[in-house]
Amino acid sequence: MLFQGGKLVFRLLIAIMVMGVTAVWGGESRQLCLSCHAPHRGGDCTSCHLGNPLSDRKNIAHAGFREGKYARFMTMDAGQRKVGEYLLVRCGCRRCHVSAGVGNRVAASLDNVAILRTPRELAHSIRYPVANMPDFTLDDGQITELVNSVLAGSKSGVKPRTEPVSVHFTDSGTKKNDIFSQKCGHCHKILTTRRGALGKGEVGPNLTGIFTPYYPGTLTSGKSWNISELRRWLKNPRAVVSGARMQPVILTDLELHELEMLLSVSAI
Ligand code: HEC
Ligand code: HEC
Ligand code: HEC
Ligand code: HEC
Numbered sequence: 215m216l217f218q219g220g221k222l223v224f225r226l227l228i229a230i231m232v233m234g235v236t237a238v239w240g241g242e243s244r245q246l247c248l249s250c251h252a253p254h255r256g257g258d259c260t261s262c263h264l265g266n267p268l269s270d271r272k273n274i275a276h277a278g279f280r281e282g283k284y285a286r287f288m289t290m291d292a293g294q295r296k297v298g299e300y301l302l303v304r305c306g307c308r309r310c311h312v313s314a315g316v317g318n319r320v321a322a323s324l325d326n327v328a329i330l331r332t333p334r335e336l337a338h339s340i341r342y343p344v345a346n347m348p349d350f351t352l353d354d355g356q357i358t359e360l361v362n363s364v365l366a367g368s369k370s371g372v373k374p375r376t377e378p379v380s381v382h383f384t385d386s387g388t389k390k391n392d393i394f395s396q397k398c399g400h401c402h403k404i405l406t407t408r409r410g411a412l413g414k415g416e417v418g419p420n421l422t423g424i425f426t427p428y429y430p431g432t433l434t435s436g437k438s439w440n441i442s443e444l445r446r447w448l449k450n451p452r453a454v455v456s457g458a459r460m461q462p463v464i465l466t467d468l469e470l471h472e473l474e475m476l477l478s479v480s481a482i
Contacts, residue, residue, distance in 0.1 A: 246270040255289070262288040280365075284333035287362040298363025305350050306430040307360075309423030309479075310405055314367030318423045318479045320405040321347070328368035336361045346403065346411045348420045393472045397463055407480045418460065423479050441474050 245267040247259040260267050265279030287295070302308065308317030313324040328336065337357050343349050352360070390396070392412060394404060398421070399413030405422045406412060423429050424439045433439060434455055443454065448465060451458035465473065 247275060250275075278332055280333050283358050284337075284361055284365065286358075287366040290362070290366070295363070295366060298359040298366070301352070301356055301360050302363050304430060305348075305352075305360075306423070306428055308428035309426060309430075310347070313364060314370045317428055318426055320407060320422060320479050324364045325368045328364050333361050333365065336364060346405055392476060393465070393469050394476050397465065397469070398473075401460075404477065405479070406476050407478075409476065412476065421477065424477055425474075426479065441470075444474075444477075445470065 245259050246269060247263075247265065247267055249270045250272070251259070255262070258267070259265070262285040263280050263282075266275050266277055269275045287298075302313060307313060307324070310321040311317050311324045311327075312319060315325065317323075331339075339347075340350070340352065340357050340360055390399070390412065392409060394402075394406075394412045398418075399415060401413075401415035401418040403411065403413040403415060403420050403422075419432070424444070425441070427438060429439060431438070432455075433443065437443070447454045447458075447460075448463045448470075450462050451460045
C-alpha cells in the first residue's frame, strides 16, 4: 500500500514538472504579467522589464523588475542615448568605474553592478554616494538618464571582466605617510590602484584618474591633464586657470615622482 502511494506521488510530481516546463516554454502568451496588465510594445514583458512571468502574484511577479522609466534604454535611439552618455562623461564616472567595457578600474565595474543590482539600487547609489564616490548633486531626471546609460552599457555586448577586489581604506588608524595624504589630502581625495583611498578633503575636486581620458576636461586649453600641466599648476595654479583658488604647493622632484605614481591608475 505504502509503496503504491509512493508511486502515485511520484507520478503526480512528474505531471507537475511537465506542466511547469510547458508554462516556461509556452513563451510570450504565458506571461502572467498579462493577468494584470494590458499588452504594450509587443514582445515578452520580461525582455524589457525583467520580473517573474510565472506568477500572478504582484510581489513575486515584480521581484527584481525594472520600472518603466528604467526600461527606456531598451527602446532608445542613438540620439536619446546621448543624454545619459553625456552625463557619464561630464561627471567622469569612468575615471573610477568601467562602463560599456571602458574606464579605469579603481571601483566596481558598472557593467557587473548593473547585473547584480536593481535599477532602483543603482539610482540610490548615485543619489547617496559612498564616502569615496563624489556627490554630483544630480536631480531625479538626470539620475534616471544615468541609470539607463549604465544599463545600456552593461548590455552592449562587452563581456564584464572579473575584477580585482578593491578595498577602500577609509581610516586605517595609522598616519598616512604618502605624499598625497600629506600635501593634498586635506583638500582632495583619490582612489589609487595600489594604496586604496587616500585623502579626506572635499574642498577641491576628486582627482582620481586625472591623467586618463576619463577625467572631466577641466583645463581651459581643452587638453587632458598630464604631469607637466600638473607641475605648472602646482607651481602657480593661476598660470594655468585664471582665477584658480588653490594656493601653490612646492614639491621636490622626488615628491612629484611619488605623486605621479599615486595618481596613475589602471584602466582598460
Ligand atoms: C497581480 C497583478 C500584477 C501582476 C501579475 C504584475 N503586475 Fe505589474 N503592476 C501591478 C500593479 C497594481 C501596478 C501599479 C503600481 C504598483 O502598485 O506597484 C503595476 C505596475 C507595473 C509597472 C509600472 C511600474 C513603474 O513605476 O513604472 C511595470 C513596468 C510592471 N508593473 C510590470 C510588470 C511585469 C513585467 C509583470 C510580469 C513579470 C507584472 N508587472 C506583473 C500589478 C501586477
Ligand atoms: C521593448 C521594451 C518593452 C516591452 C517588451 C514592454 N515594455 Fe513596458 N515599458 C517599456 C518602457 C520603455 C516603458 C516606459 C515608458 C516611458 O516612461 O517613457 C514601459 C512602461 C510600462 C509600464 C508603466 C506604465 C506606462 O504605461 O508607462 C507598465 C505597467 C508596463 N510597461 C508593463 C509592461 C508589460 C505588462 C509588458 C508585457 C506585455 C511590457 N510592459 C512590455 C518598455 C517595454
Ligand atoms: C572618484 C571615484 C568615483 C567616481 C568618479 C564615481 N564613482 Fe561610483 N563608486 C565609487 C566607489 C568607491 C563606490 C563603492 C563601490 C566600490 O568600491 O566599487 C562606487 C559605487 C557606485 C555604485 C554602486 C555600486 C554597487 O556595488 O552597488 C554605482 C551604481 C555607481 N558608483 C555609479 C557611479 C556613476 C553613475 C558615476 C558617475 C556619475 C560614478 N559612480 C562616479 C567611486 C566613484
Ligand atoms: C588647501 C586646499 C588644497 C590643497 C592642500 C591642495 N589643493 Fe588642489 N585644489 C584645491 C581647490 C579648492 C581646487 C579647486 C580649483 C581652484 O583652485 O579653483 C583645487 C584644484 C586642483 C586641481 C585642478 C583640478 C581640476 O579638475 O580643475 C589640481 C590638479 C589639484 N588641485 C592638484 C592638487 C595636488 C596634486 C595637491 C597636492 C600636491 C593639491 N592640489 C593640494 C585645494 C587644494
